Amino acid sequence: MLQAEQSRTIPFVPSYYDDLDGSFDHAWIMLGRGVRDRRSPFHTPTLATIDADGAPEARTIVLRGAMRETATLRFHTDRRSHKPFQLERDPRCSVHVYDHAAKIQLRLRGAARLHGEGDVADTAWTGSRARSRECYAQIAAPGTALRVLEDLTAGAPSIPTRRATTSP
Ligand SMILES: Cc1cc2nc3c(=O)[nH]c(=O)nc-3n(C[C@H](O)[C@H](O)[C@H](O)COP(=O)(O)O)c2cc1C
Numbered sequence: 001m002l003q004a005e006q007s008r009t010i011p012f013v014p015s016y017y018d019d020l021d022g023s024f025d026h027a028w029i030m031l032g033r034g035v036r037d038r039r040s041p042f043h044t045p046t047l048a049t050i051d052a053d054g055a056p057e058a059r060t061i062v063l064r065g066a067m068r069e070t071a072t073l074r075f076h077t078d079r080r081s082h083k084p085f086q087l088e089r090d091p092r093c094s095v096h097v098y099d100h101a102a103k104i105q106l107r108l109r110g111a112a113r114l115h116g117e118g119d120v121a122d123t124a125w126t127g128s129r130a131r132s133r134e135c136y137a138q139i140a141a142p143g144t145a146l147r148v149l150e151d152l153t154a155g156a157p158s159i160p161t162r163r164a165t166t167s168p
Contacts, residue, residue, distance in 0.1 A: 027106055031066035045097040049086040076124055079116055080141035087112040
């Protein structure tokens with residue numbers, strides 16, 4: 001009996017679990033990691049905005065920056081997509097992430113500021129990888145309803161849709 005009790009695994013409880021300041025610190029650490037680590041769930045949070053009818057709209061985005069000093073997150077988007085228009089009308093938005101492995105849910109609320117031109121946009125563009133920039137070269141605007149696949153690829157730069165295969 002004693003042996004069985006001793007061998008029972010004690011679940012690991014992180015120090016911030018019962019510490020509000022520690023939880024807040026940890027949230028920013030996770031957000032910072034999300035910017036750098038593509039495998040982190042914090043790399044691809046959900047951004048929710050409000051459409052012209054007042055209905056919520058949510059989508060996945062890539063977290064590009066997390067600045068604790070200013071309590072600011074940075075995302076990149078195509079100006080033709082819905083979200084910039086929605087955020088211009090109503091800057092209120094929320095961001096949600098769930099990290100299954102860490103059992104952590106983060107819910108953030110804020111007001112968006114758009115940087116279509118200027119230093120912030122220029123720095124973001126020059127700091128982006130060529131592969132990321134290709135996303136913005138698509139003819140069809142993000143969120144466009146496609147009737148046929150050609151609607152997406154017509155006039156777009158040639159990006160292979162399949163991996164090249166080699167014979168053994
Ligand atoms: C893994 C993943 C990452 C994405 N990252 C972004 C992103 O960083 N910025 C963006 O505007 N859209 C991103 N998208 C596409 C959006 O989810 C969405 O489909 C698109 O932006 C159109 O949304 P909207 O018309 O509601 O603005 C991503 C989608 C996926 C699946």
